[in-house]
Amino acid sequence: MSQPIIAVDRITKRYAGHTAVDALSLSVPPGVIYGLLGPNGAGKTTTIRMIMNIIVPDSGSVRLFDTTGTGRDHSARIGFLPEERGLYPKMRVLDVLIFLAETKGVERRAARAKATEWLERLGLADWRLRKVSELSKGMQQKVQFISTMLHEPDLVLLDEPFSGLDPVNSQVLRDTVVDWRRRGKTILLSTHIMEHAEKLCDHVTIIARGKKLVDGPLSTVKQQHGGKHVTVVFDDGGGGSAAAGVLADRKLVAKTDDYGQYAELELAAGADHQEILRRLVGAGVRLNKFELVEPTLNKIFIDLVGPEAAHAAAVPQVEGVARA
């Protein structure tokens, strides 16, 4: 495998009385969409800020593009959309984009051409000479997204990119991100919405309270942490006691979510789903459907961080406060 684009080695950031990120290591391979997942206050934003060297870790190191230099040194190759977004409200849309591209080292004329092109692509061409303050929040967010992508970065860091967007604009952003990956670029995005991550990400890392709980390619994570699941749809209203007898066998089924017509089964370790089917049929249960399914990322997430998230919500969120 090629060298990681981002190699984070045991970074730790402590704030007065609490540890935001605790010895976290990440390895983002090139050409993937990498999901940094976690509940509110898990340390996602702090981690991304440390990757960008906006805040300096108390210990540990960050290596970008398998070479030396901070995020700022490589800023021409990095697009960064922070969680707390803002633009100059009194500036014209086009001017803001040109200026932000210039700070990334893009030449003015090229920046103007690119900005116009992107504004057209995201349906904002008519707004290019308007002031930012005249735009709706969703439009402003798209302008910010353009500013992240304008200089065609090899690595894009998006902190909660979909928050506050309507489904249509959300889709536009998703399409752009997928397109970017197709061109061989790397995207790291943080989110707490698992549906987005599940559809987009090749790789995921789930963190909670600053610690990594799991990471790896999405399929691997699902295999390792989701267990085996079966969906059963009964033909005769709950399958009666015959079905209940089979489902209650803890050697076969670890957990049952019975919805009456429909049940989700989590298989016990080492159990064979064929054995369950045979037993159900043998017991005279009539089935409409018997399907082997993958667990959703959402389920894995809740199983893993459920207790953690509940705890995290109880302490005040100080993630946004940087102290040197």
Added chain:
Amino acid sequence: MRKTFAVIRREFVERVRTRWFWVGTILGPLLMVGLIGVQILLAGRKVGERHIAVVDATTTGFGRALTSQLGAAVTRFHVVRVPTTPVPDSLLADSLLGEVEAKRLDGFLLVGDSTLEFGTAEYRGSNVSSVADMEQLEGTLRRLVFAARLERRGIDTLLVQQAEIRIQLATHKVSGRKLTGESGVQSFMTGFGMAILLFVAILLYGVNVMSSVLEEKTTKIVEVLISSLQPFELMLGKVVGVGAVGIVQLTVWLVSAKLLSGVRTSAGVPGGFQFPQIPTTTLVIFVLYFLLGYFLYAAIYAAVGAMSSTEAEARQAQVPVQLLLMIPYVSFFGILNDPNSSLAVWMTLIPFWSPIATPVRWGASPIPVVELVASLVILLVTVIVVTWLASRIYRVGILMTGKRPNIKELIRWVRAG
């Protein structure tokens, strides 16, 4: 460097585009033109006629002579004599006051034998606040009393008239063994004008830098900027960009002032206020100290902006800075009065005050080269040190939210890696 230039350009262009900039730039020269226009109008206006009664309680005939001679000396004074007894007559005074109230009389002059003996006289009128009227009245009275007293001692009236000469003291500022062609009033005007302009300009553009820092902080765009720019590049770009706007605006003001100072000779505004001549050296000193002063205060204002979270908080935090700048501004009168006093010398040397004090002092009197060089060197070193300190505070402050740091925390920010 190119990134810093992008910041400079943004700060400059966005400011020049505002209505505020154009209003401010044009308003300055308009005010100056207006000031001169008013002077021309005032000078051209006919000075009012005055009706004055001389209440004559003298026993010598001095009152009679005074009445005729006062009318002759000041043609716009129409003087009538009202004879009275040496004992004050309250009825007469009442009726004269009635005349003044009815505006048939501007006022009345009470003279008696004591006028000639002790030089005392009394004037009651509605025009006592007119400096010109009172000066002419007093001057004429003094001359007449003087002549009458000499005559009483037997000195020939003709001889007295010949001996009498009107003194006109012309004040001219001397600079480097040369006459500058500048009067005392004009020196004062130059100093006063420079004090106002420097104070307003440094404060205005300093506060502009502060708001700009604060805007980036409150809109959170600073996080994006800081991911591609060094904090110092950003701060420097801001200070230089806003400063460039200041230079453009000041240039417009100064050039129009310089042009207007030429108007005097051609239009020949008579008497009173004249727009002062502004020598090129004064302009150079002015611009130099404006730039250094601006950089000094802009750095401080950038730090103040960075350590605040809201506009209201920043306004409050900048009060001490404003007071610091106000000290030389309010002392300009003292500096002009005695440009070589220890106050003036200290103000020239203390870097937080010299940006205003030195040009003002220069406007009043040349400054020894040693003092000028010392002042510049101290100021320059301070600018460098303060900018360094400010950039340390700025670097940490722009990413902070929450309460404003205290001194201890500020020191920690400055020291932080």
